[in-house]
Structures are given as structure tokens and as C-alpha cells.
Amino acid sequence: MKPTIEVDHEKQLILxxxxxxxxxxIHDAQKLQLKMWPIVLFxxxxxxxxxxxxxxxxxxFIILQTKGKKPTDMDKRFEHLNDWTKWLLGDDWLIRVKxxxxxxxxxxxxxxxxxxxxxxx
Numbered sequence: 001m002k003p004t005i006e007v008d009h010e011k012q013l014i015l016x017x018x019x020x021x022x023x024x025x026i027h028d029a030q031k032l033q034l035k036m037w038p039i040v041l042f043x044x045x046x047x048x049x050x051x052x053x054x055x056x057x058x059x060x061f062i063i064l065q066t067k068g069k070k071p072t073d074m075d076k077r078f079e080h081l082n083d084w085t086k087w088l089l090g091d092d093w094l095i096r097v098k099x100x101x102x103x104x105x106x107x108x109x110x111x112x113x114x115x116x117x118x119x120x121x
Contacts, residue, residue, distance in 0.1 A: 033088055
């Protein structure tokens with residue numbers, strides 16, 4: 001009888017997020033997620049590209065070619081992509097969604113600011 005290994009993909013992706021934060025690298029499993037998400041969300045898109053700037057902690061999702069009508073709830077879809085990317089890579093990442101060269105959406109970084117009167121303990 002072959003031993004079975006249960007794999008929790010979500011836990012693995014969370015570990016990769018920590019690796020990205022510590023080492024500044026993107027794993028192939030993360031790249032695959034970034035490649036597939038626009039295909040799922042932007043159903044009117046026919047061709048996509050994603051550009052990752054690890055040093056700047058930025059991801060550009062570029063819709064290169066479209067066909068048909070765009071979904072009416074694009075704002076909601078942009079927010080989903082923003083949330084998913086932050087879950088995958090970290091809150092300090094910024095995303096942009098472009099239709100060729102035109103920026104359709106620009107996310108915000110979620111960072112914790114230290115107040116001047118806060119002391120390290």
C-alpha cells in the first residue's frame with residue numbers, strides 16, 4: 001500500500017508569501033496564480049500579461065486583447081484581484097490593471113505606520 005501525503009496548497013502558498021517577504025523572490029506556484037487570476041476575473045480578455053517587480057513590490061496585470069462586452073462589475077473584480085494579490089504576496093504590494101497602456105485600476109499598499117511616540121518593546 002502506497003502512503004498518501006495530504007497537501008494543503010493554501011498553507012504552502014502562505015509559506016511562500018513569507019519566503020517572498022524575507023528573500024525577495026517569487027516562486028513558480030505564485031507566478032501561476034498571478035497568471036491565472038486575470039483569466040478568471042476578466043472574461044472579456046483574450047490575451048494577458050503580468051509583470052512582477054519584486055524590488056518595487058508591484059504587479060502589473062495587462063489585458064492585451066479583448067473580445068465581447070466587459071463585465072458590468074469591473075470595480076468589484078479589480079478589488080478581488082487586489083485582495084488576492086495581497087493575500088498571495090503581502091499587504092505591502094501594489095497592483096495595477098491596464099488595458100494595454102491605459103491604467104484601469106491602481107490598488108493601494110496596506111502598510112502599518114508607526115507613530116512617532118511608539119517605542120520598541
